Amino acid sequence: MNRVASALALGLCALLATPTPSYAGPQAENARDSYGTKASYEPAQNPRTYQGVPKGFEPVFTETVSRHGSRAATDGDDAALILTLWDRAAADGLLTPLGQEFGPDARALDAAMAKVGYGRLSGRGKDELAATAGRLRQRLPGLFTTIAEKGEKIDVVSSGQGRAVDSGTVFTDALTAADPALKPLVGPARTDPDLLYFHKAAGGAAYRDWLANDQRLATTLTSLTNQDASHRAAVRVLGRIFKPAFVQRIVAGKFSSTANDLTAAQAVYNLYSIAPAMRDESPAGRGWGMDRYLAPRDAAWFGYLSDLADFYKKGPSFADSDITYKMANVLLDDFFKQAEAKRDGTSALGAELRFTHAEEIIPLAALMRLPGSTKAVTVGxxxxxxxxxxxxxxxxxxxxxxxxxxxxxxxxxxxxxxxxEQETAFKPGCRAVSKGSYFYDLSELERCFGRTGS
Known part of the structure; x- marks a missing residue:
């Protein structure tokens, strides 16, 4: 038995039988943060509070990149892992009263995800995309009127992955349902993995090599994930489902070929974090009740572990490297290319709509230095x-x-x-048209982003 397992096993019964002391962790954070990148979408600003457009300016073009909407889990592995343990504990009579309800709840959630299709859009995901499309049209009614009157095209492009393709369809269906005159102007949906799945395309080759082989990354993620606070949280999560004797068997490595305490607790957390995305598929749309199986502090801790993996693998990461986000230049370049073509009169488009994944949105946010993605870290x-x-x-x-x-x-x-959907300043060094304004001259953005020769 290793050192961590030994220490946990010795104190396990006392830990489960007595109130748990607080530990230094993120338990006081916004509860929404505990879902990490699986959080369901909420627009970040009320459109009524947007700044007025500078006098005399009219909308001529809009372009977007959207992550797919809420979806089912990409596979059934988490449910399979924790339910294997649950079945064993049930056979041995080692489930807590609450734990007896966990198995049926987890099985029902997994069955609903399998029915939707692992990785496919859920009902909530479709609602998110349709509502965003509706707000886009409400924000720019004059633009879409002009698009219809002039017969300008609306280009739709995705990564080619099912949930991204479906997101584009739902989005454009919502646009055209509100204004049928737009329907013949929506071009045939096309796919461009180099642009919208770049982490798996040729442009991401160096990134994939780094992800697989960088020792600093591996050491950092292992040390931060495998800290004592993680094991304490894992024991508490498992203790809500299994009786102490069974939790001790997990900690001691009895089921090492199936799971350890961290992987088992993370499987519970992963079902917790995906459950809101599947709300519409739950009985009467009331939700799955998976939050019963993690105390808020433990949901917050495992949310932090999920975030740190995404931060290091996809986000700002280490301060001395841009490997996680430099490949997103292909997408930022396309934003400029489309805007410049409209300005230069070489584009017949009224809107450019792109649909992609977190693996593209997170690096693009870091590259653009959008709020929350401005601070990298060091090993120390x-x-x-x-x-x-x-x-x-x-x-x-x-x-x-x-x-x-x-x-x-x-x-x-x-x-x-x-x-x-929140008005957002461009990165430091870009000068808005006036102090406090969110409007920027396109030529100033070209200068600021080093595209002066475009």
């Missing part, structure tokens, strides 16, 4: 909630999006960015 000062603002639930929830609206007055073109 690692990622913690106390010292870093990065939160998966804010950076890339389900249906996360970045939108640029472009306005024209004469030969001047202004751009306003929205991040999860």
């Amino acid at each position: 000062q690692p990622f913690t909630y106390a010292t870093n603002p990065w939160r998966g639930a804010a950076v890339s929830p389900m249906a996360a999006n970045i939108q640029w609206d472009m306005y024209r007055k004469g030969d001047t073109y202004l751009v306003r960015a929205l991040y999860n």
